[in-house]
Amino acid sequence: MKKMVLSLALSGLMLTGFAQEKKEVRSEKAVTSTPMHKHRSGKRHDSLRNKNPEEIAKTRTDRMDQKLSFTDTQRKEIYAFHLKQAQDHQKVIAERKAYREKMKQQRMADHEKMMGLLTPEQQKTWKDSYAESRNMHRKHWKKDRQMRKRDFKKENTTETNVVDVKAT
Secondary structure (H helix, E strand, O other): OHHHHHHHHHHHHHHHHHHHHHHHHHHHHHHHOOOOOHHHHOHHHHHHHOOOHHHHHHHHHHHHHHHHOOOHHHHHHHHHHHHHHHHHHHHHHHHHHHHHHHHHHHHHHHHHHHHHHOOHHHHHHHHHHHHHHHHHHHHHHHHHHHHHHHHHHHHHHHHHHHHHHHHO
8 A cells, every 4th residue: 555655656746747847848849939931920021012112222221221331332322223123023023913914814715715615514514523623622732731830840849859958
């Protein structure tokens, strides 16, 4: 009886010791599992999203000037560089939007032409097949995304474990 009480007491102490140790590791994991790409949340890049090229160039030049302390000539040259870069970027965005719209219209026209060639029964079969395929792609995409999230979490935990081992 004494052995049983002693073993229960020791196992209770060991469990509380392990539980406290795990709790500390979890807090370290929480710190390291923050998203690595903070710019995706929007704060850093939203400030430039709805501005014209002159404002973008001025903002970028000011940010660099704070860190690098430009001379007046450097500031003018870098502003001109940023202005040209922002204007080129704006052109590329406009071209991309026009291309997307053109492709969307072409797909719609092709779809209408295809539907005109099929009988009503074939149209229904084709729509059902398309819907099924789309659902399968969505399902696989969600599963794949969940797998990537798990892998990312595993990478972070192994990194913290390596840091813990090096620290001890």
